[in-house]
Amino acid sequence: MMGNNLKKIQMKKLILVATIGLMIFSHNGFAQKTGYVNLNDLLLLMPERKKAETDIQDYAKQLDGQMKTMSAEYENKVSDYQSKEALMTEPVRLDKQKELVDLEDRIKQFQQTAQESLQKKQNELLEPMIKKAKKAIEDVAKETGYKQVLDTSSGSVLYSDPADDILNLVKKKLNIGAEVSSPAPGGSAPAPAPKK
Secondary structure (H helix, E strand, C coil), X not given: CHHHHHHHHHHHHHHHHHHHHHHHHHHCCCCCCEEXXXXXXXXXXXXXXXXXXXXXXXXXXXXXXXHHHHHHHHHHXXXXXXXXXXXXXXXXXXXXXXXXXXXXXXXXXXXXXXXXXXXXXXXXXXXXXXXXXXXHHHHHHHHXXXXXXXXXXXCCEEEECHHHCCHHHHHHHCCCCCCCCCCCCCCCXXXXXXXX
């Protein structure tokens, strides 16, 4: 009986010590608040999205109209060529064939250019929305004490507290001096100067 009471007291002491340890650990700044948001869902909820979508669709319709005009011209020329081919002289037939090949190439080039142009237009219209959303996320993170905010749609970090950047500590650990500049994001640092 006495052994059970002793075990209970020891267990209570262990729980108390663990609780105090956790409280000290969390108050020393080791516990970091991390939040998350689905950036795609947020962008879909923004009022600017509807106008951007409408503008993108209108632009795509313009490009599609130009494509249909070019395709119709090509089909008419092919049909005309096929109906008159038997009556054409060799030089005229070769000239018409070259004309069709050139038009075909122009259509392929237009398709590629139109796709690139549409992508550029989308980026142009969505970039201000993305910047606005990221700024709001950063503001909310700072106001509410979040050290990091993750994007659940892409797995990327949308915000991280600059105070948590450990580059200088790592440089010190690796004995990398101040003469070596930080790399551009995604780039590599220049090689250190040879030691004399």
